[in-house]
Amino acid sequence: MKRSPKDTATSARRIGRRALVVGGLQAGVVGMLGWRMRQMQVEQADQFRLLAEENRIxxxxxxxxxxxxxxxxxxxxxxxxxxxxxxxxxxxxxxxxxxxxxxxxxxxxxxxxxxxxxxxxxxxxxxxxxxxxxxxxxxxxxxxxxxxxxxxxxxxxxxxxxxxxxxxxxxxxxxxxxxxxxxxxxxxxxxxxxxxxxxxxxxxxxxxxxxxxxxxxxxxxxxxxxxxxxxxxxxxxxxxxxxxxxxxxTVDQGLQNFVQARLELGLSASAVVMNPQNGDLLAIGSAPSFDPNKFVRGISSADYGELTGNKYRPLANKAVQGAYPPGSTFKMMVTMAALEAGEIRPDETIWCGGYTKLGRRRFHCWKRGGHGHVNLKESLQQSCDVYYYELAQRVGIDRIAETARKFGFGQHFDLPMSAVSSGVMPDKNWKMESYGQSWRVGDSLNAAIGQGYVLATPLQLAVMCARLSTGTAIEPRLIKSVDGVETEIRGGEPLGFDQANLDLVRGGMYAVSNTLRGTGYRSRIDVDGKLMAGKSGTSQVRSVVVRNEDVPWEERDHALFVCYAPYEAPEVAVGVVVEHGGGGSSAAAPVARDILLYALHGGLPPLESYPSSQRQMIKELHDKLPLRREMAGPERSRA
CATH class of the missing domain: 3.90.1310.10 (Penicillin-binding protein 2a (Domain 2))
Known part of the structure; x- marks a missing residue:
């Protein structure tokens, strides 16, 4: 059928309008694309360049x-x-x-x-x-x-x-x-x-x-x-x-090596060496030890099991973590408390017949037959327990504890070491808070000889000895400098005790090491100008008194010794604990004496420092010590 001219014209107009719409849409899309391309290439070029760079770098x-x-x-x-x-x-x-x-x-x-x-x-x-x-x-x-x-x-x-x-x-x-x-x-x-x-x-x-x-x-x-x-x-x-x-x-490499080697001759022991003038810790020994290099990349299960299964606890730092009954080394604290309170005179004597009776219980002296009449100096020299039972009853635990805390007992020292223990310095309030029980006179008698609830670390024993030797509240210091900047020395102020009383206690400690009846006389230093003052201690780990030779190692008494030297002008203070070592005068005193002499001499001491009868034995001991002969290189700098 032939279309009329009118229909043809109408159809043409419709196609033209559609073409215009489609063309307009196409032009719009092209325009939008062009605008977006310009935006990305010009306006946002830096942003996309960074994203591309991050994918590559x-x-x-x-x-x-x-x-x-x-x-x-x-x-x-x-x-x-x-x-x-x-x-x-x-x-x-x-x-x-x-x-x-x-x-x-x-x-x-x-x-x-x-x-x-x-x-x-x-x-x-x-x-x-x-x-x-x-x-x-x-x-x-x-x-x-x-x-x-x-x-x-x-x-x-x-x-x-x-x-x-x-x-x-x-x-x-x-x-x-x-x-x-x-x-x-x-x-x-x-x-x-x-x-x-x-x-x-x-x-x-x-x-x-x-x-x-x-x-x-x-x-x-x-x-x-x-x-x-x-x-x-x-x-x-x-x-x-x-x-x-x-x-x-502050520690000294040579002294530390000697301390470790000397302690390793025993089974389990610790020692702290301190400068009483500025608080510098010169050595901190704990034996047995271990090789820290094994831990750097992850220790094997076998090696770790060997360390944790060792009954002598090589991983524990006994010098600051181990808390022990201080035994007779605590008697200086009781003496100072009694002197400051006016409860005893230096020349006053107390009778020791071998025990003190409290109610139906007997508190024995270590010397079964007793010491007879003893004064203050003789009580420290011979370590008479009965003398201190009497002082404890006169003074009371609260005044003893107050005095002992000033010397470092029961105190936490802020040192950059793991698990530093505060020990225990008990008093009446402490027992009530800890056990819900009242303090008894028998508790005071036990505390007077460093037993019962009293616990101290070798670090605290060394601090006590250092403070006694100088009369100042010196604080232990381990970090000497950071990037060459010296750290602060703390606690040099006076403790506040009567100088005459301090001299009396020091005199008793001198008698321990330098008189024939002193418990530490065998471990004396035999050279003028370096004589030491000391005090032995033996702390029980069981209530039944049995000879140490008759029981297993872990049931034997702990051996302790504290000392400082020279007596007239203190340079070094030492605290030693030999775990389950037996008597303090026999097991701990020789170790403390050797450490003290090494520190004073800056190396192995000459044999003339020892009593003549002991020099051959000391020479043999020195020969078998596994000391480091090589020294690490001089200080290096990052500069």
């Missing part, structure tokens, strides 16, 4: 160099050693199993170490590097580097690991570092990003743990270029960050 943290630790003379105690390792980034590796299989064809991988790394990868974010193997030889690192294109996500790396060149000598003082654990991360809800670095080491015990904030430093960073497959192509730049602070301790 990665940022990674660099662990800072951990601060070094020195002794008082600049000898290195804790240093950083290079550690070549191989790390993997899971998100860059693709098929992890396949990539590791390729790596195993090139170098040997320990299966146990590999299993630990795979478990760690499962716990970590895919972008966090994980160490596959560390402590590698340079040849292994070079092999991995050459084959890097075939090993996506795997990178050879060099870092620093902690090393303790003096091994067990400072294990209980410096402590050790170890890899960051899940427990470490859980302790801090907002952990330092450094803790995510593979095998990053933090302080676990001792100074390493307590001074972590100073030793750690601040993280650095590096920029690396990666290709589309995530392989590292090159390093573009790095910022090494800020290394940790260097610490100088």
């Amino acid at each position: 990665n940022m990674r943290l660099i662990a800072p160099a951990r601060g070094l630790i020195y002794d008082r003379n600049g000898r290195i105690l804790a240093e950083n050693a290079q550690n070549y390792r191989i790390v993997i980034v899971r998100e860059d590796a693709g098929d992890v199993d396949q990539t590791i299989a390729k790596l195993k064809q090139l170098i040997y991988l320990d299966e146990g170490e590999l299993e630990r790394a795979l478990r760690e990868m499962e716990r970590r974010s895919p972008f966090v590097p994980v160490t596959l193997s560390d402590q590698r030889a340079w040849d292994d690192i070079a092999t991995v580097a050459v084959n890097a294109p075939a090993l996506p996500g795997i990178t050879p790396d060099v870092g620093l690991t902690r090393n303790y060149p003096l091994g067990p000598d400072f294990a209980h003082v410096v402590g050790y570092v170890g890899p960051v654990s899940d427990y470490d991360l859980e302790k801090n809800p907002d952990p330092d990003p450094l803790l995510q670095i593979p095998k990053f080491q933090i302080g676990k015990t001792g100074v390493e743990a307590k001074q972590e904030h100073r030793l750690r430093g601040e993280a650095g960073s590096k920029r690396i270029e990666v290709n589309a497959a995530g392989r590292v192509m090159r390093e573009l730049g790095r910022d090494e960050g800020i290394p940790g602070a260097d610490l100088q301790l």
Whole structure:
């Protein structure tokens, strides 16, 4: 059918309008595309250039160099050693199993170490590097580097690991570092990003743990270029960050080595050596010890089990953690309390017939037949228990406790060491709060001879002796300087006791070591100008009195000795505890004397310092001591 001219015209108009609409829409779309292209290429060019750069360049943290630790003379105690390792980034590796299989064809991988790394990868974010193997030889690192294109996500790396060149000598003082654990991360809800670095080491015990904030430093960073497959192509730049602070301790390496060697001759013992003039801790020994280097990269189960199963407790720092009945070393405190209260005169005598009777109970003196009439000086010289039973009843526990606390008993000393104990200095309120019971006179008699509830650490015994020798409230100090800046010496003010009373107690301690009837006479120093004042102590660990030779080691009495020298001008104070050693005068006094002499002489003392009858024995002892003949190098600086 032929269309009319009118229909044709109408159809043409419709097509034209549609064409205009379609053309307009097309023009609009093209215009929008052009505008968007201009916006992306011109106005947002910098933003997209940055996004593209971030896809090509990665940022990674660099662990800072951990601060070094020195002794008082600049000898290195804790240093950083290079550690070549191989790390993997899971998100860059693709098929992890396949990539590791390729790596195993090139170098040997320990299966146990590999299993630990795979478990760690499962716990970590895919972008966090994980160490596959560390402590590698340079040849292994070079092999991995050459084959890097075939090993996506795997990178050879060099870092620093902690090393303790003096091994067990400072294990209980410096402590050790170890890899960051899940427990470490859980302790801090907002952990330092450094803790995510593979095998990053933090302080676990001792100074390493307590001074972590100073030793750690601040993280650095590096920029690396990666290709589309995530392989590292090159390093573009790095910022090494800020290394940790260097610490100088007050301890002396040579003296510490001698103390450890001397203590190791026994089964289980501890000692603290202190400068009574400024509070510097010159040595802190605890035996047996252990090698802290085994903990740095994670100790094996076998080695750890051997340490924890040892009944002599090598992991415990007995010098500051061990709390023992102080025995007769506490008698100076009772004497000072009685003198200050006016309850006893120096020339007044008390009869010792071998025991004191309280109600139906007898409190015995260590000397079964008694000491007869003894005055203040003789009571310390011969360590008469009955004399102190009488003083305790006259003075009372509250005044004794008040005096003892001024000398350091029951006090917590703020030192950067693990689990520093406060010991126990009981009084009437303490017993009521602790046990809900009233204090009894019998409790005072036990406390008077350092038994019962009284507990003290070797550190507190050394502090007590130092304060007695100077009459000042000197505080123990372990950190000598931080990055060369000296730390504060604290507590040099007078204790507030009558000087005459202090002299009386010191005279009694002098008699202990330098008169024939003194309990420490056999361990005297036989050279003018270095004579010592001391006090022995023996603390029971069981209520039934039995000869030490007749019971197992762990049921024997503890042996204690405190001393200072020279008597006229104190330079060194020492506190020694020999666990289950028996008598203080026989087991602890010789150890304390040897340590004191070494500290005074700055090395092995001449044989002339000892009584002539003992010199051959001392020579043989010195010959068998496992002393370090080599010395660490001089102090080093980061500058």
